[in-house]
């Protein structure tokens with residue numbers, strides 16, 4: 001698609017140009033884009049028009065606008081979007097067909113679904129301008145990693161192999177830019193590997209492919225780092241990229257140490273693919289020219305720098321088809337007042353994300369097999385449509401599943417499909433003996449954060465680092 005390639009390329013130049021002008025240029029670009037987006041949403045999204053009118057927002061300026069929540073937006077999906085050809089019923093039919101994975105809806109929109117950190121299902125529509133922007137932001141991240149002088153991104157540009165290890169079988173946003181990169185022509189030597197593969201098979205495939213670039217979820221990279229330390233994984237990537245999940249600082253350092261390579265981590269969401277990314281110093285910089293992040297308290301009042309916020313209001317300046325304007329994202333964020341030593345003009349935040357556990361289960365032959373949380377959630381999301389769930393490892397070879405339901409009967413009716421899918425996946429990993437139970441209670445959000453962790457372990461000896 002030459003048009004998209006052009007858009008991405010010109011956006012890469014635009015991003016570099018804006019950022020070279022320092023913080024003032026970045027803020028000015030964001031302010032201008034914010035004004036344009038708000039005017040567009042007021043003119044083309046009946047939902048925003050009604051909501052802002054009802055909440056007395058007058059004049060321009062982001063701070064004057066009432067925050068929105070996923071539930072209220074999803075309840076009025078058809079009024080939220082700005083293209084009257086888009087209908088929730090049509091989008092849901094599109095999502096239901098797996099043949100459409102990676103295809104554009106109506107020939108022009110990428111559609112992603114997500115349960116998000118609140119467990120509330122969401123459907124997210126991205127226009128081509130937004131996709132080009134996410135791709136450009138990814139390029140900017142890799143370029144800045146190269147400018148840090150330690151690693152050379154040109155390795156990839158000049159035909160080095162790039163490997164993406166991801167959930168390849170469903171409509172998830174995670175690492176969508178990489179999937180486009182792998183499918184498109186700019187980097188001919190990019191290949192996608194499935195996160196669902198048993199680890200020994202994945203290790204063998206990666207050893208044969210020898211990627212110079214490795215991209216995946218933090219939990220999967222942590223497992224690959226363990227394989228590298230054990231000497232089974234022999235690849236030597238010069239740069240590693242992670243996204244799609246929360247990355248703890250200790251995990252980042254462990255991955256960098258194991259591979260002796262720099263890790264660029266992207267903090268993103270289905271609502272905005274690329275919110276922030278880590279620099280060479282490990283600080284998380286907001287893409288403040290394309291996204292506005294407002295840390296706020298329970299009453300949506302600004303949280304001062306240095307203080308952990310209750311939630312964060314997100315404004316995605318790149319996507320016009322389904323505007324995200326002062327959207328309650330649910331993540332807890334701390335704004336960092338001090339500028340970063342890397343010299344980037346982009347503001348720094350720290351994020352307390354959702355943390356799913358890597359499970360470590362005992363196989364019939366006594367081996368411990370580690371499973372990435374994203375592989376498990378993919379299996380269950382597939383089997384359960386959009387029903388909420390929680391998977392808890394309670395013993396070395398025992399998993400308890402909690403399903404959201406109106407009553408016990410509905411719960412036990414949903415169970416056989418979930419059980420079958422989970423058992424089939426576990427059997428592929430040599431874990432056919434793992435016992436699966438249906439819990440009588442609904443998924444329980446974390447008592448501290450109020451967020452739903454979908455995969456966790458309460459089995460201390462099995463807990464993986």
Ligand SMILES: [Zn+2]
Nearest residue numbers: 279283340342
């Ligand atoms: Zn920095």
